[in-house]
Amino acid sequence: xxxxxxxxxxxxxxxxTGATLAEAFAGAATALTAAICDPAAVAPREAVAIASTAPxxxxxxxxWLNALVFEMATRRMLFSRxxxxxxxxxxxxxLLATVWGEPVDVGRHQPAAEVKGVSYCELKVGLQADGQWLxxxxxxx
Amino acid sequence: xxxxxxxxRGPFEWVMPATGRMRVPGVIYASRDLIExxxxxxxxxxxxxxxxxxxxxxxxxxxxxxxxxxxxxxxxAAFDADEGGVVSAGGVGFDISCGVRTLHTGLKLAxxxxxxxxxxxxxxxxxxxxxxxxxxxxxxxAGLDAMLHGGARWAVKEGYGSEADLxxxxxxxxxxxADPSAVSDMAKKRQRDEMGTLGSxxxxxxxxxxxxxxxxxxxxxxGLAVGDVxxxxxxxxxxxxxxxxxxxxxxxxxxxxxxxxxxxxxxxxAPLKSKLGQRYxxxxxxxxxxxxxxxxxxxHLARAAFADVFPRVRLPxxxxxxxxxxxxxxxxxxEERRRLFVHRKGATRAFGPGHAELPREFREAGQPVLIGGSxxxxxxxxxxxxxTEERAFGSACHGAGRAMSRHEALRRWHGRNVVDxxxxxxxxxxxxxxxxxxxxxxxxxxxxxxVVEAAEQxxxxxxxxxxxxxxxxxx
Numbered sequence: 273x274x275x276x277x278x279x280x281x282x283x284x285x286x287x288x289t290g291a292t293l294a295e296a297f298a299g300a301a302t303a304l305t306a307a308i309c310d311p312a313a314v315a316p317r318e319a320v321a322i323a324s325t326a327p328x329x330x331x332x333x334x335x336w337l338n339a340l341v342f343e344m345a346t347r348r349m350l351f352s353r354x355x356x357x358x359x360x361x362x363x364x365x366x367l368l369a370t371v372w373g374e375p376v377d378v379g380r381h382q383p384a385a386e387v388k389g390v391s392y393c394e395l396k397v398g399l400q401a402d403g404q405w406l407x408x409x410x411x412x413x
Numbered sequence: 414x415x416x417x418x419x420x421x422r423g424p425f426e427w428v429m430p431a432t433g434r435m436r437v438p439g440v441i442y443a444s445r446d447l448i449e450x451x452x453x454x455x456x457x458x459x460x461x462x463x464x465x466x467x468x469x470x471x472x473x474x475x476x477x478x479x480x481x482x483x484x485x486x487x488x489x490a491a492f493d494a495d496e497g498g499v500v501s502a503g504g505v506g507f508d509i510s511c512g513v514r515t516l517h518t519g520l521k522l523a524x525x526x527x528x529x530x531x532x533x534x535x536x537x538x539x540x541x542x543x544x545x546x547x548x549x550x551x552x553x554x555a556g557l558d559a560m561l562h563g564g565a566r567w568a569v570k571e572g573y574g575s576e577a578d579l580x581x582x583x584x585x586x587x588x589x590x591a592d593p594s595a596v597s598d599m600a601k602k603r604q605r606d607e608m609g610t611l612g613s614x615x616x617x618x619x620x621x622x623x624x625x626x627x628x629x630x631x632x633x634x635x636g637l638a639v640g641d642v643x644x645x646x647x648x649x650x651x652x653x654x655x656x657x658x659x660x661x662x663x664x665x666x667x668x669x670x671x672x673x674x675x676x677x678x679x680x681x682x683a684p685l686k687s688k689l690g691q692r693y694x695x696x697x698x699x700x701x702x703x704x705x706x707x708x709x710x711x712x713h714l715a716r717a718a719f720a721d722v723f724p725r726v727r728l729p730x731x732x733x734x735x736x737x738x739x740x741x742x743x744x745x746x747x748e749e750r751r752r753l754f755v756h757r758k759g760a761t762r763a764f765g766p767g768h769a770e771l772p773r774e775f776r777e778a779g780q781p782v783l784i785g786g787s788x789x790x791x792x793x794x795x796x797x798x799x800x801t802e803e804r805a806f807g808s809a810c811h812g813a814g815r816a817m818s819r820h821e822a823l824r825r826w827h828g829r830n831v832v833d834x835x836x837x838x839x840x841x842x843x844x845x846x847x848x849x850x851x852x853x854x855x856x857x858x859x860x861x862x863x864v865v866e867a868a869e870q871x872x873x874x875x876x877x878x879x880x881x882x883x884x885x886x887x888x
Binding site for chain 2: 277278279280281282283284308309327330331334335338341342345346348375376378379382383384385386388389390391392393395410412413
């Protein structure tokens with residue numbers, strides 16, 4: 273699994289790649305945390321369960337990242353470990369995940385911009401020519 | 414941006430004729446330098462918006478336009494419900510009714526300089542800012558719905574400010590037609606701890622001094638003179654608005670009506686006359702009221718902070734503007750007066766002189782248009798220009814816009830150095846996050862002066878005053 277953030281003129285892009293779709297989704301989630309603070313500074317101490325269903329895998333990525341935005345906002349937490357399972361069957365894509373993190377510690381995490389929402393801009397999910405899965409989009413900060 | 418696709422109509426107006434799926438032309442108001450510096454994506458997004466059903470006149474972009482998602486940031490588009498017009502959650506954005514308000518202090522520069530560090534500390538202690546911060550107010554379910562119906566009017570009734578504030582807010586502080594039942598439980602939950610919080614990113618509270626006046630008569634009408642100290646607050650509808658945007662964008666993407674070709678999923682929209690369109694309007698208006706209530710509570714906190722340092726000082730409101738909205742307005746189109754739904758995404762309403770919506774004392778001068786800068790750079794106060802209604806449905810720019818990505822800013826600057834350099838220039842920054850300060854470094858933004866000049870030359874707004882920051886509380 274690999275992740276990176278990428279430049280967008282006003283906001284910030286998040287991108288994950290991996291051997292499976294689930295790994296790419298976990299990478300995109302790590303990049304989402306990286307848009308806010310250094311993921312390495314976030315201890316995976318508390319677990320939260322997330323479940324999403326969407327009509328296609330692109331919408332599933334948006335739903336997954338938006339679920340994380342919601343959990344971060346309402347629990348005042350940041351996350352750094354993402355155990356993801358994805359089941360794609362016809363018109364129904366399902367995700368089950370356990371994510372691990374800790375409450376925001378402003379002094380230690382130095383969180384910059386909060387993510388307001390996940391956009392459909394630069395939204396791409398799929399298998400690339402190199403055999404790696406890609407999951408990416410731009411998030412609004 | 415390549416200019417070959419534009420026809421120039423005056424030095425600050427660039428027209429992209431309607432081709433392909435475009436139903437109306439695109440119009441970008443900018444100097445040659447500003448439009449050349451814009452990303453090609455801005456033209457693409459202006460053209461995409463021009464292809465939406467029921468669009469009236471043209472798809473506009475302001476001088477600070479930059480690549481957004483769906484609509485460009487700085488985009489303005491009006492739709493007619495009777496002609497199959499649409500409302501777009503992406504055309505409003507996640508931070509519904511993000512905006513700026515400016516307060517008079519009655520203080521002069523010398524008064525504030527003498528107590529600046531203490532004022533900065535007290536403001537920082539009083540204003541919840543940044544990720545993880547929470548407001549002191551907890552609303553019951555009924556209280557939250559009352560806030561979503563009442564906006565700043567609700568906040569004043571609850572003791573946050575006075576009736577006099579309301580006349581200085583668009584729609585007198587409360588937009589009609591809000592429907593709290595169209596706001597999801599998730600959105601309401603997200604707002605639970607966030608009433609009266611500033612947020613993060615480019616949101617701020619600044620103490621500023623009027624550095625220069627460009628139109629003495631309008632400045633006088635606005636109560637501004639060189640050396641006056643003012644306070645500006647930039648923030649929006651917090652988690653509630655963000656979640657409304659998230660919820661309805663998804664619903665509009667999935668429900669995309671047959672016959673509307675969407676070149677970009679982010680342009681997802683619903684006919685104004687559909688159930689989904691009406692539900693979104695109700696929820697989005699509730700989001701606007703949440704932003705107005707939030708800025709009203711922050712105003713109350715700023716007043717309390719000032720009272721700690723300057724016991725006799727009052728902070729009357731100059732004006733409050735919203736940037737990310739879809740508003741139902743009457744506009745003249747040709748010979749007709751038409752009821753239109755005007756999307757302003759990163760653009761300010763800027764009604765010109767004589768507009769009936771303006772408070773009586775500003776009717777001759779035009780609406781105050783408050784342009785936010787960044788920590789080290791100027792902010793501006795403009796006035797809606799005469800004839801602006803014919804140019805972009807009474808709209809103007811909203812800020813400088815980023816000149817570089819957050820990535821690039823982080824690569825170039827360290828937050829500690831930015832804070833120290835600004836302190837050496839007499840600008841005190843208070844923020845919980847050095848990384849946040851680096852991402853918002855002044856040079857990461859375009860020259861707001863060039864944007865404002867273009868807005869004036871294009872006939873959108875008139876320059877009134879330039880403000881220099883003294884203290885900035887940053888989320």
